Amino acid sequence: MKKVALITGITGQDGAYLAEYLLKKGYIVHGIKRRSSLFNTDRIDHLYQDPHVENRNFILHYGDLTDSMNLTRIIQEVQPDEIYNLAAMSHVKVSFDTPEYVGNADGLGTLRILEAVRLLGLTEKTRIYQASTSELYGLVQEVPQTEKTPFYPRSPYAVAKMYAYWITVNYREAYNMHASNGILFNHESPIRGETFVTRKVTRALSRIALGMQEQVFMGNLSSKRDWGHAKDYVRAMHLILQQNQPDDYVIATGITTTIREFIRKAAAEIGMELTFRGEGVEEKGYLTGVDDSTFIDKVGLEYLDGIKTRGFSSAPVVAVDSAYFRPTEVDLLIGDPAKSNSVLDWKPEYDLAGLIAEMMESDIKIMQKDAWLKEGGYRVMNYFE
Numbered sequence: 283m284k285k286v287a288l289i290t291g292i293t294g295q296d297g298a299y300l301a302e303y304l305l306k307k308g309y310i311v312h313g314i315k316r317r318s319s320l321f322n323t324d325r326i327d328h329l330y331q332d333p334h335v336e337n338r339n340f341i342l343h344y345g346d347l348t349d350s351m352n353l354t355r356i357i358q359e360v361q362p363d364e365i366y367n368l369a370a371m372s373h374v375k376v377s378f379d380t381p382e383y384v385g386n387a388d389g390l391g392t393l394r395i396l397e398a399v400r401l402l403g404l405t406e407k408t409r410i411y412q413a414s415t416s417e418l419y420g421l422v423q424e425v426p427q428t429e430k431t432p433f434y435p436r437s438p439y440a441v442a443k444m445y446a447y448w449i450t451v452n453y454r455e456a457y458n459m460h461a462s463n464g465i466l467f468n469h470e471s472p473i474r475g476e477t478f479v480t481r482k483v484t485r486a487l488s489r490i491a492l493g494m495q496e497q498v499f500m501g502n503l504s505s506k507r508d509w510g511h512a513k514d515y516v517r518a519m520h521l522i523l524q525q526n527q528p529d530d531y532v533i534a535t536g537i538t539t540t541i542r543e544f545i546r547k548a549a550a551e552i553g554m555e556l557t558f559r560g561e562g563v564e565e566k567g568y569l570t571g572v573d574d575s576t577f578i579d580k581v582g583l584e585y586l587d588g589i590k591t592r593g594f595s596s597a598p599v600v601a602v603d604s605a606y607f608r609p610t611e612v613d614l615l616i617g618d619p620a621k622s623n624s625v626l627d628w629k630p631e632y633d634l635a636g637l638i639a640e641m642m643e644s645d646i647k648i649m650q651k652d653a654w655l656k657e658g659g660y661r662v663m664n665y666f667e
């Protein structure tokens with residue numbers, strides 16, 4: 283019998299990688315996607331199967347974490363062996379703008395899934411993975427952060443995820459459910475959402491190198507993140523649900539890097555040498571708007587893979603704009619993956635250099651395509667002309 287998995291958030295970065303991983307393992311994969319006025323399935327289009335084909339192993343359902351009846355019906359229909367709850371409004375800065383919605387979707391959404399499994403009498407059959415996060419640690423209590431480090435959330439997103447974390451633990455203890463938290467530190471990839479810092483940087487540097495954009499505005503460059511590759515991290519999610527006992531695990535690399543250093547490494551990947559002027563000034567976090575103390579110089583690069591680039595320039599390519607600062611920031615994340623290393627036998631295959639190389643290569647290719655289309659005279663259709 284093939285195992286059946288249900289993934290919420292299947293159209294997101296992790297949902298797409300996990301779906302692919304489970305399909306390769308022979309699972310039947312069901313996913314919940316939201317209705318949107320535009321197609322939102324780019325990341326999983328390559329997995330799509332025509333509904334008219336018999337014996338499909340990849341099936342999508344419309345749904346939303348804010349709709350209990352919808353979730354209960356889907357879980358009843360699918361009778362999953364494993365549920366991966368990855369759906370969330372996952373942008374920390376945006377959560378300050380939509381705190382009530384985030385509480386509902388990211389916090390109560392998890393309760394809806396746990397309660398549906400309980401009410402449907404599936405507590406013995408269905409194992410549940412909850413996408414918990416290093417954002418729970420928030421204001422630094424200790425480093426490196428372990429499964430035992432106290433939480434101190436610093437955003438509506440993290441507070442909602444804290445509820446989700448504890449309700450998962452509570453259902454495990456109260457109803458003997460196989461429900462586990464993966465406390466995942468930041469993980470990225472070429473299909474990372476474009477507004478998270480790594481992808482924003484790799485896209486912007488690619489466009490700047492190809493002369494398609496002059497400059498990029500960033501927020502706090504001094505915070506530190508423990509970055510891994512999403513491919514490695516979805517492997518850990520699966521491993522967590524294969525354990526006999528449910529439990530909570532930190533998934534991290536144990537290495538931390540500043541945003542500034544990430545930018546420098548990403549630029550170096552395509553031969554751009556960046557020098558920071560006024561390094562550390564924005565560390566105070568008090569800048570109001572762009573300030574010439576926070577420029578980065580570009581030196582470099584006339585050709586990239588045979589493509590003519592913008593050429594040498596000393597114009598600043600990165601500037602800090604306080605609009606991107608968060609009301610409360612998480613300054614330092616560094617995870618201790620000792621438990622997942624030993625109990626799950628999980629180890630990441632990618633390091634930061636490999637991750638950056640893959641992301642830069644991918645974004646340069648995407649931007650090259652756009653540049654060629656523009657050069658060839660292609661104009662995007664404007665329906666309002």
Ligand code: NDP
Pocket residue numbers: 290291292293294295296297314315316318322345346347348367368369370371372373387413414415416465466467468469470475
């Ligand atoms: P993404 O933002 O890429 O994907 C989020 C997914 O959730 C998308 O499919 C999105 O749909 C869906 N979604 C959002 N709101 C709802 C809703 N109300 N109902 C149903 N679906 C919804 O996130 P990631 O893939 O990066 O992360 C996956 C999960 O892991 C998230 O819960 C995130 O908070 C958590 N996490 C992520 C980490 C990371 O570094 N990536 C680290 C630790 C935890 P749509 O495509 O329509 O927007």
Ligand code: GDR
Pocket residue numbers: 372373374375414415416417466467468469477478479480482499500501502503505506507541606607608611612
């Ligand atoms: P994070 O990721 O908040 O850690 O949450 P993000 O990439 O958004 O920010 C990381 C750090 O970079 C700083 N930063 C900027 N961030 C963004 N997005 N845009 C900028 O221009 C910018 N400039 C500086 C931020 O201030 C922050 O310190 C991610 C999400 O995937 C969550 O869902 C997940 O739970 C955590 O990772 C672990």
